[in-house]
Amino acid sequence: MKKDVREVIQGEEPHLNNLLEQEDLSDFKGMVDELRDTWTKKQMFRTETEARFSVLQDNRYPTKASKYWQCVREQSSYLDNLMTLSFEYRRNEAKIKWLEGKVEKEEDEYKQTKYKIDLDEAIFGKASMEKTAKHRMREIKMWSGLKKEFNDGSFNDKDVNQHQLESYGMQYHEKAKTLNANSSEAEIFNVMGQLNSLQRIKKSGELENSYKEKEQITQDGKSKI
Numbered sequence: 001m002k003k004d005v006r007e008v009i010q011g012e013e014p015h016l017n018n019l020l021e022q023e024d025l026s027d028f029k030g031m032v033d034e035l036r037d038t039w040t041k042k043q044m045f046r047t048e049t050e051a052r053f054s055v056l057q058d059n060r061y062p063t064k065a066s067k068y069w070q071c072v073r074e075q076s077s078y079l080d081n082l083m084t085l086s087f088e089y090r091r092n093e094a095k096i097k098w099l100e101g102k103v104e105k106e107e108d109e110y111k112q113t114k115y116k117i118d119l120d121e122a123i124f125g126k127a128s129m130e131k132t133a134k135h136r137m138r139e140i141k142m143w144s145g146l147k148k149e150f151n152d153g154s155f156n157d158k159d160v161n162q163h164q165l166e167s168y169g170m171q172y173h174e175k176a177k178t179l180n181a182n183s184s185e186a187e188i189f190n191v192m193g194q195l196n197s198l199q200r201i202k203k204s205g206e207l208e209n210s211y212k213e214k215e216q217i218t219q220d221g222k223s224k225i
Contacts, residue, residue: 008124009035044135045078048142056146062170065155065163068147072160075143082136089129096122165207169198 009032016025028035046055055074061067099119106112156162172195179188201207 008127045139059174060171063167064150064152066167068150069160071143071147075140078136078140085129085133092122092125165202169202172198
């Protein structure tokens with residue numbers, strides 16, 4: 001981490017004197033290293049275990065293609081998050097520089113104290129952003145690895161539409177198995193309606209021309225999907 005959060009925590013110790021009882025303050029000082037360790041290793045975002053059994057659960061994503069395309073969605077989301085965080089980080093860096101100047105030049109004691117508090121808060125915010133960015137990047141790399149694992153060449157990895165008829169068909173087939181006498185009319189109507197539609201579309205072959213047209217466009221080099 002670019003800035004050791006231990007320094008930030010220790011820097012706040014004197015100001016906790018008025019907030020905490022003396023015994024609690026003493027305990028806090030003795031726990032600085034432990035708290036730094038906790039702050040450093042606390043879980044942020046999903047682990048690979050959670051990604052595999054929770055996000056990419058087999059009932060919801062029953063094929064390698066469906067798992068691959070969900071990995072694409074997850075990775076894209078975290079890329080957006082990382083870019084947004086980068087903009088926030090730049091704003092915070094500018095704020096820190098501005099506050100440092102204010103603290104140095106301000107002669108009014110109250111205003112200077114307020115600027116110092118804002119500066120300490122911004123520095124802690126900087127450390128938090130750096131930790132978040134590290135874990136955003138960790139998950140981006142994790143989804144990259146999972147994409148490579150599932151992309152075994154057995155499906156089209158350029159057009160998300162092409163796997164969906166099979167994948168959704170399997171997903172709704174499993175959903176239909178869970179319906180029983182206690183299922184609501186709306187739930188039965190929704191699940192069976194979508195399952196029947198998927199089966200009809202597959203039987204009719206109405207998507208075949210769409211697939212072929214897109215493949216032809218790609219092969220001709222007119223457009224890449």
